[in-house]
Every structure is written in structure tokens, then in C-alpha cells.
Amino acid sequence: MAKLFKNVWFKCITCLLIILVFSGSSIAILSDLLYVSPEERTQRGIMKVYGKLVDYETIFDVDDANYNDDTLSEEDKGKIIYDFGRINKIYAVGENELLFQCVGYKGFKNGTVTVWVRTVISEQAPSPVYSIVQVKLEANVSQSLINNLGGGYYSNFKLVDVTEAYKNGEFFTADKGQSNATNYNPVSGATYSANAGNNAVNCVLFYFGKGGIK
DSSP, rough: OHHHHHHHHHHHHHHHHHHHHHHHHHHHHHHHOOOOOOOHHHHHHHHHHHOOOOEEEEETTTTTTTTOOGGSSSSHHHHHHHHSSEEEEEEEEEEEEEEEEEOOSSSSSGOEEEEEEEEEEEESSOOOEEEEEEEEEEEEESTTGGGSSHHHHHHOOSSSHHHHHHHHHHOSSSTTSSSSTTTOOOTTHHHHHHHHHHHHHHHHHHHHHTTTTO
């Protein structure tokens, strides 16, 4: 037994086992410390938009533990999932606002841009009229020139009547060849990223244009 303890290979294997056990414990502890719950991620996103914590009610959230696309009716699926983007989250904030998190497809290298879109009721009668009042960047995938989308780009998304824009075909685009009725919102040197950002916001136009989730 004494010879075994003096054996070089035994010592090496013992050291490796100790390192593996210690590393595994450290990773587990770090994972717990760094874990961010879906609720915390939502609050951080809302803080980006409002600058403070606000009360909200969840209407739709892909991070819900019980959610998958198949739980939606075909009608509701057609209001949040499109070939150019999709809506990930919808929150009612107070009595007069809806906040959306949307992902726009078809960016640079076929990547995506994720934004928060804040909408406010500007008129109550005969039916609510929602206006886009704020757009904030949340994340992106493969958009190396995303920083070129400055404040001027996001402020161009303001719309007085989202549903009316949908009816008139006034969607946001970075393509100069589109109709004059279209909301032209490009960024020089980052056209593809701008395209994905525009597509993200267009998800909100389609949502209201199709009547929203009941």
C-alpha cells in the first residue's frame, strides 16, 4: 500500500481527480451566482425602455415555461410569427400601453435584430388607436455594424396610428425602391442591419393590423 501512495501515476491521478471535483463545484457555484431568471431579464429590458421598474401584465411571453409555438391557435400564430420576424413578448403597462419585444430577420449574414417597441393609446373612441412612441435595441446576432444604427434611426419609428399604417401598406423599409407610402428608414453603411430592425418593428404593425391576441 505504501508503494502505491508513492507511485507517480497514483499521485497524478489523485491530483487530477481533486482538480475535477474542485472545478465542478466552482462551476456549479458560478452558475448559480450568474443565473438570470426570465423575470429578471424582462425587468432589465423594461428598465431600458422606461428607465425605471414599472408594473406590467404579461399577455404573451416565449420564455414562459409552458410555452411553445404549438400551444397557439393558428389565428394567434399568424399574428406574432411572420417570415420577416416574430414577436417574443407582449406586456400591458398601465392602462394605456403595450410593450413588445420583437425579432427582425434578414439582417447582415442573415442575422437578426431584437428591439423593444413601446406603443401608447393616443385615442380611445370609437376604438383604441395605438401609436409607436419609442424603440430600443435589445440584442443582435451577427450584426457587426449594429452601432451604426444610432439614435436617429430608432427615433424615425414613431407612428401616430399603427393600424392605419398597416392598412395603407406603410411599412418600414431600408429599400429605396419601395412605394412613396412606405416609411423609408435606412442607415448608410448598415443597410442589412437596418432592414432587420425595420422588420422587427413591422411585426407590431402586423400585430395590430390583424387585430391582436384576444
